[in-house]
Amino acid sequence: MKKIAILGSTGSIGTQALDVVRQHPERFSVAALAAGQNIGLLAEQAREFKPRIVSVSTKELAENIKLQLPSEIQVTWGEEGAFAVATHPDATFVISAMVGSAGLAPTLAAIEAGKCIGLANKETLVTAGHIVMQKAKTRDVSVIPIDSEHSAIFQCLQGEDRRTIKRLIITASGGSFRDLSRDQLRNVTVEQALAHPNWSMGAKITIDSATMMNKGLEIIEAHWLFDLPYSKIDTILHKESIIHSMVEFTDRAVMAQLGTPDMRIPIQYALSYPERVPLETEPLDLVKISSLHFATLDFERYPCLRFAYEAGRIGGTMPTVLNAANEVAVARFLRKEIPFLAIEDTIAHVMAKHQVAEHPNLDEIFEADMWARQVATQYQPV
Numbered sequence: 001m002k003k004i005a006i007l008g009s010t011g012s013i014g015t016q017a018l019d020v021v022r023q024h025p026e027r028f029s030v031a032a033l034a035a036g037q038n039i040g041l042l043a044e045q046a047r048e049f050k051p052r053i054v055s056v057s058t059k060e061l062a063e064n065i066k067l068q069l070p071s072e073i074q075v076t077w078g079e080e081g082a083f084a085v086a087t088h089p090d091a092t093f094v095i096s097a098m099v100g101s102a103g104l105a106p107t108l109a110a111i112e113a114g115k116c117i118g119l120a121n122k123e124t125l126v127t128a129g130h131i132v133m134q135k136a137k138t139r140d141v142s143v144i145p146i147d148s149e150h151s152a153i154f155q156c157l158q159g160e161d162r163r164t165i166k167r168l169i170i171t172a173s174g175g176s177f178r179d180l181s182r183d184q185l186r187n188v189t190v191e192q193a194l195a196h197p198n199w200s201m202g203a204k205i206t207i208d209s210a211t212m213m214n215k216g217l218e219i220i221e222a223h224w225l226f227d228l229p230y231s232k233i234d235t236i237l238h239k240e241s242i243i244h245s246m247v248e249f250t251d252r253a254v255m256a257q258l259g260t261p262d263m264r265i266p267i268q269y270a271l272s273y274p275e276r277v278p279l280e281t282e283p284l285d286l287v288k289i290s291s292l293h294f295a296t297l298d299f300e301r302y303p304c305l306r307f308a309y310e311a312g313r314i315g316g317t318m319p320t321v322l323n324a325a326n327e328v329a330v331a332r333f334l335r336k337e338i339p340f341l342a343i344e345d346t347i348a349h350v351m352a353k354h355q356v357a358e359h360p361n362l363d364e365i366f367e368a369d370m371w372a373r374q375v376a377t378q379y380q381p382v
């Protein structure tokens, strides 16, 4: 029995991870759950999966949910609460699925405690990839990708000699505005941006998809997960999201992983790895889909992708700053404080002002993250 802790159990990834657990009660059980504010859903999850501990974001929410749960379930809160979930002695596998760089510290705590990590929270690696991967190596902990593209690459690499990788080809759906010109992006609304053509996901990643920052974050994530230089990480527009990514080898053979756009497939693969187990979901029907499309991703059309390659190549604190500026700008857009195109303007502004610290330690990472949030918050779009 694999006992699991989930950071972000009430979100899109968290709820789908619990659906996987629900399908395999003989294999997986839930030891600990951490959520933010949604105590109604968390209480339901706790009653169904009977974890030893749950955590919420504030003391008030903790007091409230405690009244709804049996006394044997420990209730905790705040950063300490998320740490208690991430390091709970009963859990051997931690799904990192909080949104944003808030997921970094509890994920590091889980690694420090020797837990195997199923990583959905890409911001963790963008913010502090060198520290996370080094700690995982030192503690001999596996970081198994859940992000669909990285799971696809991980699957394509099984049994392969990593030295024979020529390049990774990460697919991008293009998000909600893929058929619009830059001019047409000026007046798009939050509601339009949240309508992803292929995936049902949390609000932040759906906006990242529309700006193409999601792909930007994913190339940095791939750099750390697969230990490859940016010159070996390419992207391609593939609007159907059927090929989840590809690996080209030195002999020009290309391996691809295909499937319906259902995150339970990569979540379950991370949980059951190295085994495969059945999953009840729609089979892929290529005849019904009939054709797949591919196109070049243009840096002029999608400047966020360019910013991410630049930040990744510069290294040091620049990816941290890219991520933090993006988080603030996306939150401001979602609150309807700034227009869609001001997201990329904010990131360009913050990156241009940043003085990079090379080889940052964790304190320097948190300092750069805070600095970028302040500058991004103060940025006034023209």
Ligand SMILES: NC(=O)C1=CN([C@@H]2O[C@H](COP(=O)(O)OP(=O)(O)OC[C@H]3O[C@@H](n4cnc5c(N)ncnc54)[C@H](OP(=O)(O)O)[C@@H]3O)[C@@H](O)[C@H]2O)C=CC1
Pocket (backbone or CB within 6 Å): 007, 008, 009, 010, 011, 012, 013, 014, 034, 035, 036, 037, 038, 039, 056, 057, 082, 096, 097, 098, 099, 100, 102, 120, 121, 122, 123, 146, 147, 148, 199, 200, 201, 202, 203, 204, 205, 263
């Ligand atoms: N959704 C998807 O298909 C994919 C997501 N990812 C990545 O996975 C991560 C999660 O995405 P997604 O599930 O879509 O996001 P959601 O917004 O749906 O869920 C976020 C989760 O994090 C919780 N949370 C937020 N802040 C805190 C906090 N301070 N402390 C504890 N919990 C917190 C939320 O709790 P609450 O709601 O209770 O406030 C919720 O459970 C992101 O990094 C995303 O990029 C990667 C690939 C695909």
Ligand SMILES: CC(=O)[C@@H](O)[C@H](O)COP(=O)(O)O
Pocket (backbone or CB within 6 Å): 147, 148, 149, 171, 172, 173, 174, 175, 199, 205, 208, 209, 210, 214, 215, 263
């Ligand atoms: C499901 C998943 O992994 C998301 O990151 C997805 O890839 C978003 O789609 P695009 O960023 O390709 O639009």
Ligand SMILES: [Mn+2]
Pocket (backbone or CB within 6 Å): 147, 148, 149, 218
């Ligand atoms: Mn992805």
